[in-house]
Amino acid sequence: MSAHHISIGQIVISLAGRDTGHPYLVIGITGNYVFMADGRERSVKKPKKKNIRHVKANKFIAAALAEKLSQGVVITDEEVRQALANL
Amino acid sequence: MIILKSDRELAYMRDAGKIVAETLVEVKKAVKPGVSTLELDRIAEEYIKSRGAIPTFKGYNGFPGNICASINEQVVHGIPGLKKLKNGDNVSVDIGAVINGYNGDAAVTIAVGEVDAEMQKLLDVTEQSLYKGIEKAMAGNRLGDISHAIQAYVEDHGYGVVRDYVGHGIGRKMHEDPQVPNYGHPGRGPRLKSGMTLAIEPMINLGTHEVKTLDDGWTVVTADGKPSAHFEHTIAITDGKPEILTKL
Numbered sequence: 001m002s003a004h005h006i007s008i009g010q011i012v013i014s015l016a017g018r019d020t021g022h023p024y025l026v027i028g029i030t031g032n033y034v035f036m037a038d039g040r041e042r043s044v045k046k047p048k049k050k051n052i053r054h055v056k057a058n059k060f061i062a063a064a065l066a067e068k069l070s071q072g073v074v075i076t077d078e079e080v081r082q083a084l085a086n087l
Numbered sequence: 088m089i090i091l092k093s094d095r096e097l098a099y100m101r102d103a104g105k106i107v108a109e110t111l112v113e114v115k116k117a118v119k120p121g122v123s124t125l126e127l128d129r130i131a132e133e134y135i136k137s138r139g140a141i142p143t144f145k146g147y148n149g150f151p152g153n154i155c156a157s158i159n160e161q162v163v164h165g166i167p168g169l170k171k172l173k174n175g176d177n178v179s180v181d182i183g184a185v186i187n188g189y190n191g192d193a194a195v196t197i198a199v200g201e202v203d204a205e206m207q208k209l210l211d212v213t214e215q216s217l218y219k220g221i222e223k224a225m226a227g228n229r230l231g232d233i234s235h236a237i238q239a240y241v242e243d244h245g246y247g248v249v250r251d252y253v254g255h256g257i258g259r260k261m262h263e264d265p266q267v268p269n270y271g272h273p274g275r276g277p278r279l280k281s282g283m284t285l286a287i288e289p290m291i292n293l294g295t296h297e298v299k300t301l302d303d304g305w306t307v308v309t310a311d312g313k314p315s316a317h318f319e320h321t322i323a324i325t326d327g328k329p330e331i332l333t334k335l
């Protein structure tokens with residue numbers, strides 16, 4: 001089964017909309033949409049839903065968070081902020 | 088992080104790969120006009136379980152089927168259903184099985200009955216492109232060499248290489264690092280080492296490379312509705328030639 005080129009835990013950059021250029025962490029993917037958080041304006045509890053075409057994958061994947069998310073562990077906004085700060 | 092496999096782990100992956108390859112043969116035998124993809128799903132499930140393995144796809148991120156069955160313009164991740172195959176269709180069957188905790192993953196696109204020359208050429212070029220990629224899977228090369236070999240061969244024939252979905256590392260988990268795109272630049276990406284196991288899977292469209300996902304959240308179709316083909320093998324990188332684990 002093929003993998004999507006954007007995976008959970010990946011850091012992406014918004015390409016369209018008022019948040020153009022803003023980095024996020026992907027916390028979920030369904031069909032054509034990604035759910036992303038930045039730990040500030042977009043929290044893990046209330047992520048931004050965005051068309052997958054409107055984000056660009058950064059080559060960094062927050063491996064520790066990807067592992068947690070894949071096991072269903074809830075991550076905190078603080079962890080998301082730290083992952084994005086390490087860019 | 089790319090996980091290198093020991094000899095013992097490779098032996099387990101050989102077992103898993105063999106079961107996947109045998110299952111594909113069983114499914115291939117059953118493909119003919121009038122058969123539904125749900126029947127193919129059942130054949131695969133029974134065969135995998137009879138060999139003591141578990142179908143990996145069932146329940147993977149909520150996927151409902153034991154196999155992916157994608158007809159014509161469906162690129163990948165088609166959900167098996169009651170729709171019957173027609174003469175002239177193509178059906179891509181993607182199968183994964185896990186045994187002793189290790190995964191095998193492979194796919195073929197099968198012509199249903201008699202297909203026209205255009206479709207047959209798409210299938211041939213896609214299958215060939217997979218082997219062009221595998222040829223480059225040598226220790227010391229870079230991942231981009233595999234990607235580029237596939238892309239160059241396919242684009243020479245004027246077909247579209249799907250960008251949104253990629254191959255992957257494979258082992259204890261079905262999807263491991265690294266991603267294996269079917270497009271890229273030679274000499275780029277991680278260096279290949281003996282003990283890496285990769286699932287290489289070109290997804291090739293007759294027309295544009297653009298794809299979209301249907302409302303079921305899984306089925307990926309071509310944006311222009313033209314047919315697509317998909318071939319996949321799980322391979323291990325060795326010090327010599329790459330070993331295809333999902334080949335009988």
